[in-house]
Amino acid sequence: MSGTIGVTLEQSRSRTAGPVLPENHVVSEILVRLSAKALLRCRAVCHSWHRRTSEAAFLLVHHRRQPSLPLVTFLAAASSSQSQHSHASLDTLDLRLPPLIGVGWTPLPRLADAALYLHGSSGECHILRCKRRRYGDHGLTTNAPAYHVLTIGSSAEPRRIELASNAPRASTWWFRCSERPGILLHGCLHWALHSSPEKLLMVFDTVTESFRSMPSPITGTQERTQLLEMDNTLAISWMDMCETTMRLWLLQDYETGVWTLSRRIIFPVTEMRSVLNVKWCRFYGTVVSQERYVLLHDSHSSYLFHCDGEGKLVRKFCWSGAVPRPAGHIGSQRASSGMSSSEGNMVLVRGDNHVSFKASRV
């Protein structure tokens, strides 16, 4: 079969006796099936593997194959005076594996307010960055966010993106990737507006690189509302004021912006409160899977409750010395994820996996 191998490794194979994996495009088909950790190790195998696994097209295909992972933020109780956050992601499988007490977590660097996407026409990796600026003099400051687009691997100056004149007042919203990453669908990134008087979603078109807004069925605080992607459809969840019920809307028609209420999940609040040994507490829910599994937490306890789409309590988890907060759902279709920058390298954080981009300083 060696006659069909067109490309060979840069080195001679004459010394090796056994069969050798052909070095050509089938290598990508193999490597794309590995986890991000295993893939990163493969980068050190040889130069050609490093090159293959660094290509944007390969990374995108690899990213799409990765399972969805809930991202959980921990408020470390030991240092609660400093409100220090550690970020960690938990694989759904890990969540189901007892015992959880004492399970370590991976501290990640602070996530920057940025979103990564593949630019529609150029195929380049771009970053949409949000920076809250300080205006004014004599100590009077107002925070208005400014948006810039940067190109990975380019030394070009960041390009300022203006909001449309009819956009919601800039001071009422900004997207924070570390808390709720944007949802990528139909070539656009979507964010729910939190604590905004208007029922709107902000939309960033990754082809034209401009902002617009679209209708939302609900508005609420960040703890209460969550934008999701389910089966290629935008969805939004909302916890009611009593924190016992979650409503889930689906965007039936993307073009006209028609939402329908798809589900109402009633949680076993009494049961969960008895676990916490309290008469009353607030619960916040985060949908973490396509099967509408929900993770619930309250603001103070070390417990995390795992309910199914019917509102049945499936599992409960407890960490000692840390307060977990589900931060969202890392969808498999989403090229945008939480990002952090350290040492000038952009790091795309995907659950417990890191894919590092050789990249420009941000």
Added chain:
Amino acid sequence: MAAPESGDGNNGAARMVTLISSDNTRFEVEAAAASLSQTLQLTILDGGGGGGDGIPLPNVDSATLSKVLEYCIKHAPAAANGGAPNATAVDRAELERFDNEFVNIDQSVLYSLIMAAHNLEIEGLQSLVAKKVADMIKGKSPMEIRRTLGFPDPTPEEQAEMNAHMLEYGWAYE
């Protein structure tokens, strides 16, 4: 050898086609099985491969081709049912058992299969063999991967790069 689902509008006995390996061995196989190959499917739809003609496959030797056809014959009935959405659990389990055993083979045969599956564009076989090699890679260090896959020993510079990589991305090696 007549398959109960000779389907696709063919009436009566299943249509047969002949494939010719690089070392000139002739294989006669049901068109439905050979059509698992996207490459062959077009030729077969055009009426090729029948009678005494045969379809030459200059990139595939007879040992590999017979292995490829073993896979195609086993998977053809399920594929004819449109990916077998209504297949029974027993059928699926049987295919899974077959697949697991099928890739339990020498590395040289596995590598030949990878190339053949790619050249013939047999989607299921491509994923099956790619997954097998991926399983051989996962959990291994770069050095172990090189040895497993039969790559030559690294040069001192490559060794130094591997060490540097491990230092920089320690968390990926835990």
